[in-house]
Amino acid sequence: MGDRSSRTAFGLNRRNLFHATAAAGIAVGIGACSDLEEGPDGTAAGTDELADLLPTYTPYEGGIEPDLPGQPDGTVTPGYLSRPAEPVQVITEAPMTTGEDITAITPLWNPTPPGLADNSYFQAVNEILGGTVEFNIADGNTYGDKITTILASGDVPDMFQIPGWEIIKLADFTEAANELFADLSPFLAGDKAADYPLLASYPTAAWAMGVFGGKLLGIPWERAPYTNAMFARQDILDELSVEHPTNLEELLAIAEEINDPSKNRWAFASIDQTIQEAMGVPTLWRNDDGKLVHKFETEEFAAAVEFTRQVFDKGLVHPDYVADRLTNAKEIIGSGQAVFYEDGLGAWHEMFATYRNVDGFDLQVMNPMAAEPGGTPTIWRDDPAGMFTFIKKDLSEERIKECLRVANWCSTPFGTVEADLVSDGVEGVHFTIDDEGVPQRTELGQTEVAPTYMFLSGRSNANNKFQYPGMVEALHAWETNAAPFLDDSPFQGLRVEMPSDLSAENEPMTEAHHEIYRGQREVADWTxxxxxWRTKVGDSAREYYTKVAEDNDRL
Known part of the structure; x- marks a missing residue:
């Protein structure tokens, strides 16, 4: 698409590089040509094919035993009901040795803390690291814009955290990443990762997600395979004597019962993915008798669009979300203006932390719902890694190793001194341990400590938010219940990079069905x-994915 002769020295037209994230680009994308041969074709490989690029998996042996066991396949996260009385120090040598600062860009969905000069948390962590990490902290709600600007400029920091959900919006990310970020295989492939034992403890499938264009570029953040769940303001449901729905019929009936705009209360702060999963919409592709069918093409997706439109038409959705699908649904739920909303599982404890001072606030996760009584839901299967830390390409070998040592230090698991420092700061200064063994932020900690160093790497999954009574047990039970419903994707275990033109069409199609929800298009327009979509990109994409599936014995 576009004038390919206007590419820069980086091999692409940076002004148009990430058109899928801009409103103008979205408008063009839905109506313009989208021949897959126009852009990068994408790649596909199983973890065995990538073995020469990836670290040799070596489980970390220094951790504490969980109270609630996880599953080896990652579908159930190990649960910890308390903090160890004596956390273990894992790394005794300072990882920063060159005397140079490390610049880093990371997202933040919380208030921005004071800068380095006025922040004792940053100063304390940097002292342990043996050098200074200079953070450029960006608003997580508009982080895609920040990523677009930085990548288009080519002026990237030493370490750059980029979430996978932003990467899929960027049509030519792989090409840009290979131009701007370091190939990590020379430092981590095989047994070389022994120098970074915490990084070596990440699952091979997670590392495979860090491969872009045939090179290992991203340090992955391992995640559980669940994309989202529906949550309910339990205190409001209890007040109204309402039970959790078990299917969409009950959900709609309950939503109509509790919806009361005269009391500034709506049923939903956000809604649509839960309905799609309940209807049985696949994560992306489904194998129908040897033929791949995309989720957009399924009868279940069309039914979900129609059902969701009905929810909107009945006035059951908060007007802010009706006006803008990117509105902050968390604030609507936290203020009690809505009862149900959908979010990632990680948002559960974040909501309790944010609204801990709201009288009676109680948010609970809801079990997966089917469309009808006795039906079976589909739970979308998330990728093994969701966020990636990239290291600048033109750094010296020693500087890249230094960044990897910092990433390794930031990867220390629950139950270690380092993890405490990253999460809560210095004991006695930024947090104290209460009588229940729960870390409690001091007033200074609430002001200064923010998720920053944690975004310089990843960390093995741990269900450990025991400071919220019952949450560890409830999440463990939810995952145990949900695991059998995980989508049986034909591409499970494969690292498939979506062809760029298909990626560029995802956002316009998402925008289109959200316009149907809001009455800006008719339901019949979906067909x-x-x-x-099939003519422009879908059929070509099916051909590409079919070949991937056949080459890997999936069809």
Missing amino acids: TLVDD
Whole structure:
């Protein structure tokens, strides 16, 4: 697409590089040509094919035993009901040795803390690291714009955290990443990762997600395989004597019962993915008798669009979300203006932390719902890694190793001194341990400590938010219940990079069905939209994915 002769020295037209994230680009994308041969074709490989690029998996032996066991396949996260009385120090040597600062860009969905000069938390961690990490902290709600600007400029920091959900919006990310970020295989492949034992403890499948364009570029943050869940303001449901729904019929009936705009209360702060999963919409592709069918093409997706439109038409959705699908649904739920909303599982404890001072606030996760009584839901299967830390390409070998040592230090698991420092700061200064063994932030800690160093790497999954009574047990039970419903994707275990033109069409299609929800298009328009999508990109994408599936014995 576009004038390919206007590419820069980096091999692409940076002004148009990430058009999928801009409103103008979205408008063009839905109506313009989208021949897959116009852009990068994407790649696909199993973890065995990538073995020469990836670290040799070596479980970390210094951790504490969980109270609630996890599953080896990652579908159930190990649960910890308390903090160890004596956390273990894992790394005794300072990882920063060159005397140079490390610059880093990370997202933040909380208030921005004071800068380095006025922040004793940053100063304390940097002292342990043996050098200074200079953070450029960006608003997580608009982080995609920040990523677009930085990548388009080519002026990237030493370490750059980029979430996978932003990467999939960027049509030519792989090409840009290979131009701007260091190949980590020379430092981590095989037994070389022994120098970074915490990084070596990440699952091979998670590391495979860090491969872009045939090179290992991203340090992965391992995640559980669940994309989202529906949550409920339990205190409001209890007040109204309402039980959790078990299917969409009950959900709609309950939503109509509790919805009361005259009391500034709506049923939903956000809604649509839960409905799609309940209807049985696949994560992306489904194998129907040897033929791949995209989720947009399924009868279940069309049914979900129609059902969601009904929810909107009935006035059951908070007007802020009706006006803008990117509105902050958390604030609507936290203020009690809505009862149900959908979010990632990690948002559960974050909501309790944010609204801990709201009288009676109680948010609980809801079990997966089917469309009808006795039906079976589909739980979308998330990728093994969700966020990635990239290291600048033109750094010296020693500087890249230094960044990897910092990433390794930031990867220390629950139950270690280092993890305490990253999460809560210095004991006695930024947090204290209460009578229940729970870390409690001091007033200074609440002001200064923010998720920053944690975004310089990843960490093995741990269900350990025991400071919220019952949460560890409830999350463990939810994952145990949800695991059998995980989507049986034909591409499970494969590292498939989506062809760039298909990636560019995802956002316009998402925008289109959200316009249907809000009455800006008719429900009947969905059929035409899907037909157009097939012509522009869908059928070519199916051909590409079919070959991937056949080459890997998935069809």
